[in-house]
Each structure stands twice: as structure tokens, then as C-alpha cells.
Amino acid sequence: MKALPAATRRWLALEQTVNDRRINPLHVVSLSGSQDAVWPEYRPERRPVWPLAAIFVPSREAHSYGNHRGWLATRLRLHVPGDQDVVFVHPQSIEAYRRYIDRYGLVRTRILATPTSSHRSLLAWNPASPDTPVIVKVSLFVVMGGVLRDVDEGELARSTVATMILDGIDPRVRAANGFEFFADVGGAALQRAGKAWILRSLPESIVSARSKTMVPFFSLCSAQPGEPDPILARAIRRSGRSAAEFLCERIIDPYVRVFSYLLLVEGLGIEAHSQNVLCEMTEDLEVTGKIAFRDLAGWGAFVNLALRAARGRGVPDALPARRGDIRCTWADLTNAEVAHQRASEGVVRYGMHQVVWELYRGLRPYFPALRLVTLRAHFLQGWKRACLEHLRVDPVIAPGCISIPLDEAIDAFLLHHEWRGAPAGRPPRRLMSLTRASVSAFRPQLQVATNWGRLLIEPGRSVRLDPAPVRFAGRSRSRPR
Ligand SMILES: Nc1ncnc2c1ncn2[C@@H]1O[C@H](COP(=O)(O)OP(=O)(O)O)[C@@H](O)[C@H]1O
Numbered sequence: 001m002k003a004l005p006a007a008t009r010r011w012l013a014l015e016q017t018v019n020d021r022r023i024n025p026l027h028v029v030s031l032s033g034s035q036d037a038v039w040p041e042y043r044p045e046r047r048p049v050w051p052l053a054a055i056f057v058p059s060r061e062a063h064s065y066g067n068h069r070g071w072l073a074t075r076l077r078l079h080v081p082g083d084q085d086v087v088f089v090h091p092q093s094i095e096a097y098r099r100y101i102d103r104y105g106l107v108r109t110r111i112l113a114t115p116t117s118s119h120r121s122l123l124a125w126n127p128a129s130p131d132t133p134v135i136v137k138v139s140l141f142v143v144m145g146g147v148l149r150d151v152d153e154g155e156l157a158r159s160t161v162a163t164m165i166l167d168g169i170d171p172r173v174r175a176a177n178g179f180e181f182f183a184d185v186g187g188a189a190l191q192r193a194g195k196a197w198i199l200r201s202l203p204e205s206i207v208s209a210r211s212k213t214m215v216p217f218f219s220l221c222s223a224q225p226g227e228p229d230p231i232l233a234r235a236i237r238r239s240g241r242s243a244a245e246f247l248c249e250r251i252i253d254p255y256v257r258v259f260s261y262l263l264l265v266e267g268l269g270i271e272a273h274s275q276n277v278l279c280e281m282t283e284d285l286e287v288t289g290k291i292a293f294r295d296l297a298g299w300g301a302f303v304n305l306a307l308r309a310a311r312g313r314g315v316p317d318a319l320p321a322r323r324g325d326i327r328c329t330w331a332d333l334t335n336a337e338v339a340h341q342r343a344s345e346g347v348v349r350y351g352m353h354q355v356v357w358e359l360y361r362g363l364r365p366y367f368p369a370l371r372l373v374t375l376r377a378h379f380l381q382g383w384k385r386a387c388l389e390h391l392r393v394d395p396v397i398a399p400g401c402i403s404i405p406l407d408e409a410i411d412a413f414l415l416h417h418e419w420r421g422a423p424a425g426r427p428p429r430r431l432m433s434l435t436r437a438s439v440s441a442f443r444p445q446l447q448v449a450t451n452w453g454r455l456l457i458e459p460g461r462s463v464r465l466d467p468a469p470v471r472f473a474g475r476s477r478s479r480p481r
């Protein structure tokens, strides 16, 4: 690991060792104990390194997405013959691949692997070129937190779509909003078994930063080996601010800025909990406000196609894949069915009941004056302001309410949208009470044809998609960055 770039090592040490796995038991299935299902020698905190094993299968046996071959060649110096594809195997899941291994063998590659905070997302590098590590997210046939941790083909395809959408955001806009992301650039699935793996690139700041470090949110308030207090407790003391002020301005505001932009402008929902979100810190423990995120295809991730249509942002015309015989639609690949119910749920669940709660629980012992209600109120007010800015809709948060009607705000935006090219720019409007009933008071019935299906905009169920089948574009044109 010593040969890895310094910024990667700093981040990796936090991923593996500064993690109390503090999660809100009211909102998340407990992780404690469940990770015991992973053999001790492969647990992150032991910091194991092993040679990555792979099965080379004939191309006809695999579905391949994106340009993972190009990335494997340039980053890991692994060359996959044109008539073959590669499937990486976690050492604890070898038996799940027995049929393939008996037929095609299991190769011990020269690539080294070590787990991140996720046992199945492995940092991988070639010792001959350790300055270009990537993440290989493999199928791990182990149940953790009530979920089997394999990677199915749908997840691979969905994360490829989400990456294409994120790649389509102008880098200047990304910089202005202060975020980077781990791009899921492709991968392969065994055609019959569906077992897949994902190739993920690291954001620039985890590879090439000089002195700044990307700190996973869970590390902010976790016990650190050799340090009396968590990183964030020290950062707050150094700043001379109160804990509440610091958390609201330096952590919660950047978090809301990034994820509200993604949700309300790009139509992208992300499972933005503490394991998937990171923030940048300087050596002097200053929080710069830059955020990074990963994991684009969990059950809580989605693309709101209607919102993208309203904004003139499409989805890719075709999916990069070498074989196109899986049956799916854009609705499947973007989780469109859930996109119209899950905005509030995701924001409240991952943001408020996890991130905000974890900050509070982790720091309260050090700052007894810290109040959960203060942080929650600030978080919700941030989302309210974001709705006004991005949707021109002002959702009402009733006193004492610990949620925000984001789905209704998005519906209101869509139903007020001039779908037939009306002039842009309307005054903000205040909706007294945004509920599904008030939204359905607007009764336009419209059909909008898009490249991924027909949008049906109607009262009650405000927007539905009549999805078109997905086309496959042969080899991806996306180049390794
Ligand atoms: N603090 C934490 N909160 C939530 N999950 C955690 C935490 N620390 C480690 N994990 C692990 O992260 C895993 C979820 O991430 P996963 O989807 O596997 O990978 P990735 O986030 O790299 O795409 C869970 O299996 C869980 O064990």
C-alpha cells in the first residue's frame, strides 16, 4: 500500500480504520454483527492486501458495459483479449463461481486488492503502476445488514447510466457546486448467472491531492487510532465556532447544496448516507466545502426522467454494451418507477436520519450544548431554500415536522412547467400547502415524446413513463480519463 499516491493512502486509512459503524437503529437495519459474516482476513480494519483473482470467459458468456477494457489496460495494465471478458472474484465467493472456474480456470492476477469501508468495493492497483488505482466492486455472496451483497447486472447497468448522466454535467458546473464523484465506468456480468462486477474510478482529489484529504462522513465522528477525539471535534475546537454553527455551515450546507442540485436540477437521487459521502479537509482540519460521493445504483438511487425532460436534459440515447440481449427499459435502468415517490424519503432517510443524526450522536459527548433539533431544522430549511432556488416552489414545513414535501414540490414544478416551449423565468410562487391533493388541482393532460419513452403527465399520478426499450450502442465511446 505504501506505493499508492499519498492522497489515496490518507483516504484509505480512514475508510478502513476510522469507522465506528454508528448508524441510526430506527432507520437502518443494524450492521453490527452482520459484518462478522465476512471472514476476518478480509475485513477492512485488518487492512488485508491480496492478489485479485479473475475468470476469463469467452465474450459470449458475458454482458459487458462501458469501456472497462480500456480502463483495465491503462490503469491496471490488465489486457483482456478481444474474444474474452473478465470477471473478478472475491476470495470468499469463489464457490459461487465454481461452474465457471471448472470450465475456464481462476487466474491469480498481479493486481493487488484491499477492501474499502465496503467489503466488496476493493481498491485495486498494479504494483507496476501504483499511481493509477481504481475500485473494483465485486459480488460478495454474504448477507450484511439484511442484504445479499452481490452485484447484479441491473446495478451494473444502472450505475453506468448514472455515470453517463454525471459525466454529462459540465465540469465547471460540477466545480461551482463543489462536488466530485466516483464514476462507475463499466464492468461485466456473467450472462447466465447475472453475477457482475463494476469498475469504478477514483475522483481526482483522492488520487492527486497534495495535502488535502477526502474524509468519509462516517470518519468525521469516529474514534481515530492514537487520537483522543474524532477529527470533527478537533476541527470544531480549532475553528473557535460553536459546534452547531460549524456543523450547519461547514457540513450540512455543502451537503444540501450538492445533493439538492443533483436531485432538483439533474433529477438524480443518490443514497447519500455517511458511507457514500465524503468531504474534503485540509491538513489544518479546515473543511473546504467540497463533497465527493459514490455508489450510484443502490435501491434508493434513481433518475427522475420527467424532471430531466422538463429541464431539456435527456438520458443517453443508447447504453454502451457489447451485447444487447438483456431485456430492460429506461424505466428499469433509471428506477423511474420510484422516482416520483422517493425524493423526500431519500433526503429524510439518508440525510436527516443518518448523516445529521450521526453528526449529532458522534459529537454530543464533546459538545453537550449541541441539539439535534437545531441541526434538523437547519437541514430542512436548506432543502426548502433549494426548492425555491431550483424549482421556484416553496414547500411548507409545518412546525415540528421532521420532513419536507419534496415529491410534491417536484410534481408542482412539473405540472407548472410549460411543456410546449413557453418563455422561461416565472416568479417564485408560494404554495400554501403542497400535498398531492393540491397538486392534482392542476389538471393538464399532456404526452411528451422523448428518446427514452413517452411521458404521460396527468392529474393524480402526475407523471408516468411509457418506457421505450433500451438500445445498445456497441462499444462505449467514453475514454479513460
Ligand atoms: N458507517 C457505515 N455505514 C453504512 N455502511 C457501512 C458503514 N461502514 C461500512 N459500511 C459497509 O458499506 C457497505 C455498503 O456499501 P456498498 O454498496 O457495498 O459499496 P459502495 O458504497 O462502495 O458502492 C455495507 O455492506 C456496510 O457493511
Ligand SMILES: [Mg+2]
Binding pocket: 118, 275, 276, 294, 295
Ligand atoms: Mg455504499
